[in-house]
Amino acid sequence: MFQFVIDAAKKIKNMEIRGAARIAKFAAEILKNVAETAPSESFDSYMKKAASIILNTRPTAVSLYNAVNYVLNYRGETVEERRISAISKAKEFISWVENAQKIIGEIGEKRIKDNSIVMTHCNSSAAISIIKRAYEVGKKIEVIATESRPRLQGHITAKQLREIGIDVTLIVDSAVRFFMKEVDCVVVGADTITANGTLINKIGTSQIALAAKEARVPFIVAAETYKFSPKTLFGELVVIEERSAEEVVPEELLKIGVKVRNPAFDVTPRDYIDLIVTEVGAIPPEMAYVIIRERLGYSSIEGEIVDAKDLD
Secondary structure: OHHHHHHHHHHHHOOOOOOHHHHHHHHHHHHHHHHHHOOHHHHHHHHHHHHHHHHOOOOOOHHHHHHHHHHHOOOOOOHHHHHHHHHHHHHHHHHHHHHHHHHHHHHHHHHOOOOEEEEEOOOOHHHHHHHHHHHHOOOOEEEEEEOOOOOOHHHHHHHHHHHOOOEEEEEOHHHHHHHHHHOOEEEEOOOEEOOOOOEEEEOOHHHHHHHHHHHOOOEEEEOOHHHEOOHHHHOOOOOOOEOOHHHOOOHHHHHOOOOOOOEOEEEEOHHHOOEEEEOOEEEOHHHHHHHHHHHOOOOOOOOOOOOHHHOO
């Protein structure tokens, strides 16, 4: 069974499964499968071991953490009651993921004016939901999408938007400031929102936010509430994942001693964010604390929060 979990976890770590929402849903599906098949005599230990394997794949993606935590807060006096509870909670979380983006699209499109040029970054299903919904309700929009190096997730975004009929222009990441003067608003996704409203997202996001601030262009974040980080409420810092040098340069440069740093994410201060669009409403970044306490239910440091180091 654990080989299945390990194989699934590799898909997350190697970015075969990418995007915070997709990762969260996939994690819940893995745990649902484990709950359905784990032997009764070691059900709890199987669930915890599976959670540990999954949690150690992408340390920055709080959606992964929240998915695991949500499912592992199953309850029951007997093993079968706990099994049913875990399966039910996994299904609830999957439904949460599937419904949140639709609602975010309906709320967020109201912030995009007709005849707008929208800039986006990376490949966020929540951000795409807003842009797509604006187009579907009849607004004339164009999109400027960044390539989002080094993994080029922006190519996926450009393809997805063009396939539904939206005019898309793809630009290299370093051209953001050059084109910002043409942009009416920026819509990006989120990997993590901290307790003070700071955004952690695909590397390059903070530079776009800075350019938007300078140009007085609204900077909007699309973020499901399961992307808000409970751990930051208690003082923990978000770990910024650094990925392999091979994603950035050819091997011959590494062989002659060229050093490479490849952070997958960066940090955008809340002062650069105009609005965070969630499935429970459009909020200022200062309200992140309220979302964590009320939506995610973490009201005290004694709350049951699952962490990989506690599950080994």
